[in-house]
Amino acid sequence: MSTSAAAQTRDKLHLQLARLFRNKIATGEWTVGQSIPTVEELETLHGVSRTTVRMAVHALVDEGLLETRKRGGTRVMGQPYRPPSFLLPTSWQELVAFGEQIRQLTLHTADDCVPPIPAGFPLPGELAAAYVHFLRVHTHGKARFCLSELYLEQQLYPQLQAQLERATLAQALGSDPSRIATARQYLSVVPADELIAEHLGVALGTPLMQALRWACNPQGLIVYWAKVRFISEYVHMEMDLLK
Incomplete structure (x- = not known):
């Protein structure tokens, strides 16, 4: 696989993983104030690279749903927007x-x-x-x-x-x-x-x-x-x- 193809695959994976993490927050599996599993634990659990996990986490940090602390791991800061159904x-x-x-x-x-x-x-x-x-x-x-x-x-x-x-x-x-x-x-x-x-x-x-x-x-x-x-x-x- 070429370098560009590998990057595209990684990008798709991180979007899928971010969607999964967002759903965990929306359904209450990850509650506000709770620390989520470590990058290493998420890497093992989902069978993806550490880079992919970090990209997914950072996407949710940018949305204000997660907060990453230097020595305290990553915790849930808020619920995602829930559109009318x-x-x-x-x-x-x-x-x-x-x-x-x-x-x-x-x-x-x-x-x-x-x-x-x-x-x-x-x-x-x-x-x-x-x-x-x-x-x-x-x-x-x-x-x-x-x-x-x-x-x-x-x-x-x-x-x-x-x-x-x-x-x-x-x-x-x-x-x-x-x-x-x-x-x-x-x-x-x-x-x-x-x-x-x-x-x-x-x-x-x-x-x-x-x-x-x-x-x-x-x-x-x-x-x-x-x-x-x-x-x-x-x-x-x-x-x-x-x-």
Whole structure:
């Protein structure tokens, strides 16, 4: 391995280790005021170099979460910022309500597009000839936490255009229940790609929660397709296990 490649690997490891240490503080495994294990102990425990451990610790020192003392080791100084956690919608009604909690910014629109349905994914209905594509980022306060790639059947767009200036696509579509006969959602965990890194500011490969959503009209035509990716800390799920 070249020197530059080794340095890149070490940098990725220290970011992963810093994320792990940050989580230990957030969950209370390392409490405020407590001394954390020594560099040597952390090196052995995680099977990484001393340099990697020190880089991870220094990252959290810079965040104000840890304090390193010359003769007293390293102790926890504070809790990391905990963003609000939104309940992931599990129905169209919840999806509409979710849109009322967040702000959105349209980054790009384009006509005559086709949804990029993943290879091997069962086609949930018949594709229309063309769709309008929206790229939107969603925020809470100043923080960007979600990126949506949305596709609306192109002939529906003129009917919804005015609403879409202030509403989410789900809200606009849901304003007339006769437009939708079936709607489903598929959840998974995916790594951040270049588009996410650019618009949400997270490192490549960061685990994200992804929702693929679609809706079909009574004739079985896919009128709505969405690929929505969330920074995981901002969302959670709840389910009634007795249903």
